[in-house]
Amino acid sequence: MIFALIVVPVLGLFFGVHRYLWCRLVRDTTKPGSRLRGVGTAAAFALPLIALAALLSGPAGVPFPVQQILAWPGYLWLAMVLYLTLALLAGEAVRAAGLWALRRREPAEPDPPATAPAAPAGPPGPASPSPVPSRTPTLLPPGTPALPPPATPPRRLFLARAVAAGASLAATAAVGYGTATTLRGPVVKRVTIPLAKLPRAAHGFRIAVVSDIHLGPILGRAHTRRVVEAVNSTSPDLVAVVGDLVDGSVADLGPAAEPLRELRSRHGAYFVTGNHEYYSGAGQWVDHVRELGIHPLENARTALPGFDLAGVNDITGQTEGAGPDYDRALSGRDPARAVVLMAHQPVTIHDTVRFGVDLQLSGHTHGGQMWPFTYIAAATNPTVAGLRRYGDTQLYVTRGAGTWGPPVRLGVPPDVTVVELASLRA
Template sequence: MVIISIVVGLAVLAAFGALHWYAWRRLVRDTTRQGSVLRRSGSVVFVAGPLIAVGALMISRAEVPFRLVQILAWPGYLWLAFSLYLLLALLVGEAVRPLLLRWFARRDTTAEVGARSQQTPQLAAVAPGPPAVTEHPLAPESGPPPASAPASPSRRLFVSRVVGGVAAAAAVGTVGQGAYGVLRGPKVKRVTVPLAKLPRSAHGYRIAVVSDIHLGPVLGRGFAQRVVDTINATQPDLIAVVGDLVDGSVEDLGPAAAPLAQLRARHGAFFVTGNHEYLSGAEQWVEKVRELGLRPLENARTELPAFDLAGVDDVRGEREGKGPDFAKALGDRDRSRAAVLLAHQPVVIHDAVRHGVDLQLSGHTHGGQLWPGNYLAELANPTVAGLERYGDTQLYVSRGAGAWGPPVRVGAPSDITVVELASRQA
């Protein structure tokens, strides 16, 4: 097993290096002259960037000072996002490059033929004899136009610079816009979910759903405060924090999570673990959120006036002898009452259906976070984002409030969702 992990790791690193070599070749080697300052500077960037990125990923789980993790995280994670979109842009450039070269070659050929045509009458006027019989040697031959000549080295350099410059600008713009969308904080999304068993008295009940905040070396206390302020502004009846709150230990991130103590809702705030809690010390974080005033639901249920609220541990906990226990959370409940389940990963929806859950609230997917990651997320999750029905159970998946790894989102904006329950008796 260890040997397989090493082989896979080496293969990933080799592919990572090969992709960066290709990007360096197109963006640096093909656009600069041998020995120039620009080529040397670009080469340094394309060596340092991936090394810092790999270092940021490896050091995040190592026993090193948290400050060092923070120093490497910003440039390392941003480089990962930048290299992704630079690669995509360069691949598009591969299709555009030959078209530009052909266009320039045709334009140069047309200009050359036109110049020769303008010279022919002048030379013919000096030459003796009838022009209809004697054809000047410089006149273009009859028949099809000459084939396009190969592009000159200077023309190829110009095209490479245009394609490379546009690709780099597109990558920087995409990552910049995606980072701004994360750092400004999530926007509020509102969804109405009708529940057949919900009593009329609970019509319009509001649950603020927040997932995947991912407090860590990049997103810290300031981001947590923006999330809390956004949630409180919606004036919810209940707050559901459905996992992946943190990426780090209580010792390092306890101060960053402190604003969660300000969460306010009529029926309180509840919490279930996500897979990242089990990478960060789940037991310590469960106790920490309890200290902050949230109520953890560890395979447990509470009976609210209008419905049952249940929560299950994340499936990652199975590696530690925990994980979701639906029988414990839902086995002996009164099924005539509506049931709302908090579960970090959407994949447990089929267990929720078997246990008569009316609505499951989940996160985990980030909506893909970085396009085209949404296509990969679709392979691993029944629902990537939004509301879908599975039998008599409805599943709502939030895209999450924060971001994992690169603090960037492209095609998957962050959200805090206010789920408004609707009674069909109203």
């Protein structure tokens, strides 16, 4: 029942938006019965169905090659729908102003002809009945073609086409730029974070933080290679992979993850699960990243020179009885040593504070990925991106290296962040 209450309005909104797009991009810009209108109408039916198929093919267990075929047009169209709708809504003001101007310039309809003057009186004759206008519609002879509907005035048609063309150009430019930003790979960011308990010997320790790689039907082996090259270019002391590595099974995405074997750092690479691992089979991926030479931290801790590194499972694992366990990850540690915690979602920061963690490294938000979803991400996460302090605990959130859904990033490019730890005693 709850599922239906959610799905029905969402589908209604989805198809309602497509109806609006058809009206503004097809109906208002083409002539009835024209080939362009036919093609536009067919596309208005096909594209939303392809997008839905791309969204549902993974959960439905569709063969992976078919998922890949559906993913590019389906997910890119979802991004186009967003920016076409925003651009057309902005264009409504232009449209309204143009129609107002056209109404002022168009001539008014002519007044009906005046009644003819009465004929001069003639010799009296038999009275004739006054003519009564017939209310019976005039019937056309058989075989006479029906009259076409009145044509759209040329100036109004030009205005509709101008608004549609401007919106289409703006949306295409936004999606194209966002796709190119994604496919260029992550940029390297650097941030220095002082830790009060960090000894002088560990001053300058560099952690390459990467999250939300999201290997799937769109982002594959080439994307992994770009991420690995970005990480290795920083020559880090340690690599922290903070969840959401994949969107799919090991059978489908194992080859795409293979370049992770080439990660290089002095103290190795570590991994914690994200919510998408639990959608994809977390157990199989924990085992597979271990085979790739990456150390999973499942509610566990390891000692490194100068500080402890801990990791907790993502909160989505609670549905499988494998959620975050802070007691298991942090109990028995020396409180005099600094501890850095890997936790996928920043919303866990309030639990982290209670356990006296010095620094939490997170991802999950993608920085919002595409404007205006940045506002939604800000409303649902304590920190969307960057560094923030919560009491004695600091939280750093990376924007992630990949994308979920449309391979589009607008305003928030992907990143790998080099966190350099600083000792106050140095």
